Each structure stands twice: as C-alpha cells, then as structure tokens.
Amino acid sequence: MAYTAEIIAVGTELLLGNIANTDAQMISEGLAELGINVFYHTVVGDNAERLTKAVEIARSRADIIITTGGLGPTYDDMTKQTVCRCFGRELCFHPDILEDIRLFFETQLHKPMPECNRQQAMLPVDCVVFDNPRGTAPGCAFEEKGQHVLMLPGPPTECSYMFKNRAMPYLRALSPDTLVSHSLRIFGIGESHLQELLKTQIETYENPTVAPYAKTGECMLRVTAKAASREEAEALCRPVVDEICALLGDAVYGIDVENLESVCLSLLQEKGKVFATAESCTGGLVAKRITDLPGASGVFCGGVVSYTNEVKVGCLGVPWPLLDKHSAVSRPVAEAMAKGVRRICGCDMGVAVTGLAGPKGDEFGNPVGRVFVALATPEGVFCRELSLGKRRERVRNAAANHAFDMIRRYLSGLEIEHV
C-alpha cells in the first residue's frame, strides 16, 4: 500500500506573496519519485493557533506530514514547539547539535553564535536528527502510532539539501520496495505529439510507470520501477527506457541530465572542442546559459551580442550588402554571423542566432517569431529556419534551445539542420 503525504509550509512570507512555495514543488517531485502520493499542500503563517489547526487536519488525512520553515531562532519560528504540542511530545536539548550550530557560526558565518540560536538545539524526544551542513537549523523526524512527521528548514537551498540527503533516505527506508527512476529529456517533439506516440506506455504500463512532464520548450518522461532491490528495479526500467529511446530516436537528448546546455558541456569537454556565440535576438541568452554551468570556461571562449547592424558589421564582419539585401533576419546573415564569430574567436565552432523576438515585426516583413540559427564548423555551416510563436520570452528561450540542440547534434554526428 502506498503512503500518503501532506506538505505543510510554514511562513507568513508565503501568504504575503513574497515568495512562491518552491519547497513544496521540490519535495513533491521527490515524493513522486519515491512512489508516495501527495494529496494536499498547505501553507500557513507563523501563527501557532493556525499551524495547530493545519497539523490536526493533516493528521486526519495523511500518513506522512512534512513541514518546511519555522525552524529559525526567533520568536516567530514555532514549528517544532507547535507540532510537538499536537503530538504530545516534549522537546529536549541536544548539546552536540548546539556544538554544530556554534561551529557553523564560527566557520561559515564568521561571527559568534547569538544566544537565541540555542533554541535550534531543542528537538523532539526520540527523534531522528537531520543535521544541516547548509545552515543553522537542524531538521528531524519522528514516528507516532504509524504516522511520520518530518520537519525541514524553509530556505530553499537548505530545504533542498535536507530533503534529498536526509528526508529521502528516511522515507526510502519506510518501504520494503526500492524505487528507481530515470528521466528522459526530449527536444524537438511537442507535448501532445509525444503523448500520442507513447499513449500505450503512458496509459497501460504499471511497473515501470511512464509519466510525461512538460518543461519550457521541451518535454521530459519519467520511467519509474518498483522492486525488492535496486538491481531488480533497474532491470525493470532498462527495457522500457530502451523501447522509448528506439521510438523517439535522437529526439532523446539525454537520460538523467539537467538540460540541453549541460549535455553540450559534456560533449564539448569529451571532444575537446570550444565554441563561440553571435547573438542578435537572444541578446546574450545562449552565452548566459552555458556560463550558468561551472566548467563552461573550458568549452566556451565568448562571443558577440550584435543587437544592431553596426555591431554585426563592425565586430562580426557581416557584409553590409548582405544586410541590405536579405535583412538581419535571414539565412545568409545568420550564417555570416556564425562564421564571423568563429573566425574572430579562433575556435572550433560558432553558433549564431538572429530573429525577431517581438513585440514587433520588421520593415522587411519578417513576422515576430521568425528566427535563424546557424552553426559554423570546420565541415561547413548549418542553418535552421524557425517559427517560434509570438511571446518574446518563449521565442528567446526556444531559439537558445535550438542553438544548443544544433551543437549537440553536430558533436554527436547526427543530422543538424532538421529538428
């Protein structure tokens, strides 16, 4: 029988709309991976009475309650006290935890620990302590008559670390089954087309299950198997992953990877290649995305953001007649930009993006959303002509995705110009 969990986020800043409840999203994704059903999320402010009510409601409908937030040292941090009162449990002082907190202040924050942080070393009697190397608030978990309560700190970087490294192992141990899950990342097939192609797998497969997730401008499939051991679960996943990869072909750009740019980074590192960017409508987004990744400096030398024709000509060496004849949004200009940046940077590949992100079209009659992406390589120049819709942000993101997809396909020896 599958467990049911409820996530209670504690924090007035959430109710004021100051921040979104990304902790609940992150935890929900992890619980789905563990095969634990989530039926409700609740958000409640830093108020003992209302938190008590929320905990009582959650107790009546969930096997596992996970709280986030309210573990800080100030008077409005009251999650531990309130939850323990609900479950009739005392708090007790942990000297070793206090030592950890004092050490964190000394080594990480470089200041003495204020007295109020002592409160963070008070934890429920008979709990599993979740030590927190990312902050001062330890988390914890306890069991009460078959129900499990887990408390995690609220700041997203701490919460994410504590959930993945402390809560997930605790929850995994509750079930005799092991779950193994693989994410297939897909570019170039739309969500509805994907659902059609994999209707049988999504609707009828039970172990492993196949679930689609929509991401911005691309798709993801999660294949999840349950078995007595990791090896058996892996063995269940493998043929289904293979079956889907065979069906979708090279639209599957990676398994258990982060995004297109991280796949490019690995491929570039592996092949020892360096690329440069020439960006018009994406205005630096391709460069920004590759440099989001540590290690980018080994595979990316830089590039030019040529937002005006003057910069296309002056920096990239695009000939004026080409711009006059074909307009900046054209195949010949995209190709000249890619070749130009490859030449001036003296690297292996140049990728160029030129197009109209909107809100307006241009005087040449190019509609919003028309984008050319070109890749200059020692083997020649490749180019895609795209029509990416009307929303500025979406056009820019999709164009950057295509730039990375072309690099990936070139380095993988796949067909480059067609998606």
Added chain:
Amino acid sequence: MAYTAEIIAVGTELLLGNIANTDAQMISEGLAELGINVFYHTVVGDNAERLTKAVEIARSRADIIITTGGLGPTYDDMTKQTVCRCFGRELCFHPDILEDIRLFFETQLHKPMPECNRQQAMLPVDCVVFDNPRGTAPGCAFEEKGQHVLMLPGPPTECSYMFKNRAMPYLRALSPDTLVSHSLRIFGIGESHLQELLKTQIETYENPTVAPYAKTGECMLRVTAKAASREEAEALCRPVVDEICALLGDAVYGIDVENLESVCLSLLQEKGKVFATAESCTGGLVAKRITDLPGASGVFCGGVVSYTNEVKVGCLGVPWPLLDKHSAVSRPVAEAMAKGVRRICGCDMGVAVTGLAGPKGDEFGNPVGRVFVALATPEGVFCRELSLGKRRERVRNAAANHAFDMIRRYLSGLEIEHV
C-alpha cells in the same frame, strides 16, 4: 474589519511537483495590496472528493475563497461542478460565453471549437462572469451568505490577467475603502540594515503601512494607505514615501518600477544614449537582462562576452601585459574592457564585468566572489570593486545589478563608484 481569504489551487500537476504554485503567490501579493488577509493556501489534485473536503475546510475559516485551475474542458476539470455542489448552487448555460469561446478558437487558435468546450460555458446561477480574453476558460464569482467564492483559470498568464483585471475590481468593490499602494525599489542597502533604518515606519505606521519585501539582491518596500477615495489614500501615502526617500537617498532607484534594467532603459531613452557590454564572469547576463525588455534595441547596441583572455585581447583590445600583470580579475582589465567595447561599438557608454563567479578561485589568488564592474563614458571610466559572496548564481546576478546601478547613477548625475 478586514476580510480573510483562502486560495485553493486545483491541479494534480502541482502535487506531482511539475510546477510551483506561482498563481497563489501572485494572488497573495494582490490581496496584500487590497488589505485582505490570507491565512491559508491549499493545493489539491483533480479529485472531486478531496476538492470537496478542501472547500468545506476553507468555508469554515475564510470569508473569501479563491480557486485557481480546473476550469478546462476535459473530464478532470471539475472545479465549478464541485464548488457549486458544496454551495448548493446549479450551473447554467451561457450562450454568449459559448460564442466568446468559439470566437477565441477561430481568431486565436485558428481551429474549430471541439464539442467538449461547451462545458466551459456552464457557470453558476447568479454569478458575476469574468470573461477571459487570454484563453477559453471564463472565471466567475458569487456570494453565498456573506461568503465570496471566486474561480479563476490555472495557467499563470491567464490567471494573472484574470486576477488583476477581473477579481481585483470585484474584491475592491467589497470594501468601502480604497487602497493605494506604492513600491519603492532599493539597491545598495541590505535587508537587515533597511529594517533597522526604517524600524519606526515598519513597526508603528498604521495608515499607510510600510512593509519590506526581500527580492534577489535588492530590497523593496511597499507603502499602502486606505481611505475613502483614491485621492485621500494618495495623500496619505505621499508624505511617507517622501520621508522614506529622504532617509534612503539615492538608494531608492525607482517607485512602482519593475527592476534596475527597466529604470536604465527609461533613462537611456530619455537621454538618447546607447550602451554596450563587455562581460566576463556574467557571461552575457547583463545583455540578456536588458534585451528581456521590449525597446532595448534603441538603447543597447550589443557587446562582447569575453570568457577567455584571448577574446579579451582579440575582440576588446585589452593589452596582454595588463592581463599578465594584474590578472583578468582586476581594475585595470575591467576598465580596459569597458573602454574597448565602447570604442569598437562606437556608442556612448561601455559597461564591463570581470570577476570570479566560482566555484573556484584563480591562480592569482583572487577569491570567489571578487568582481570588478567598470563603466566607460565620455567623462572617463568608473569602477567598482566588489565582494559578492560564494554562490555562482548570486555572484552573477549581483554583478549584473551593479552594472545597471552604475549606468543609472551615471545618467542621473549621482556618485557612481560607491554604492
């Protein structure tokens, strides 16, 4: 007496962690502006039984219930049916709404309306219809014994439009008071320092109230007044806004503005100036952020992402000896980059960023987080030396903020090198 609201988001995709509940954040921010208290958010899946329970709980503790999601045309969209059952209300067919939906399909989606969309024209008896120009799902509101129920579509772009243009006017009309709210955007003062400086205002002012909001790398204050008319509320706000501006000086970079780059865009447009970027550790982020804004092409000509020394020398004309002597992360190199990009682009200003975003320091002993931001102008070159912490993403964002802050200060005739 202030109203109390609860937001119920309906959608299994939220419980699977597929998306974050950004609708609830957006709505909460608006409700705070209206002076309506939010005590709980609830998220529930596409399941009639569990939604019924969530609505019953919300009914027992809130004056206003706002649902998001579940207004689509398919069998798992059940918000209207379920909520109406809870409140003992029938649904009735609106032929004019069906006409709107049919028209939306024809003019926006360019395809005939499927039969299942008829369901979207079924709305509660005696409700206020919220027509939806952004999608096919109309929203609605009704009153039942003093409680108000509002139903909005789930997709964030639709939800945001419908909340601001339909729900907010409806809610505003519930109160005889008018609320006026102004946001002060602040750069260069930390959150805790700000709270200290404005302790009196934040803790004791009642009409208008002064509330701080933390944003990434900057701060925001919201001043909100309540009165019988907009004019009176404005008159209450004005002296407090002035008082805070006098206290914080030019750290207040704008009132009711979006972000630093949009303030720069306006200033650049106003003064008829154009700038270019030379980016090392931000890798295109400054360019990306200015080109996020429609109209950027009039004030931004482009720039160079010089991730390697070769590109700093080859494209920007930074002298090799400068790099050898001072390292790429140094004041002389930042200044040479800014001057270089201004020269090659032939524009009014060049802004340059060089630094270490991490995770590793360099062989010159520069620590992670050391960043130089330089601005080359006709009046000379200005430079800031910064220490921006250890987290790659935060370092990059903060560095880009400083680049925009220097442009803003230069164009506003303020001191540039010191924050």
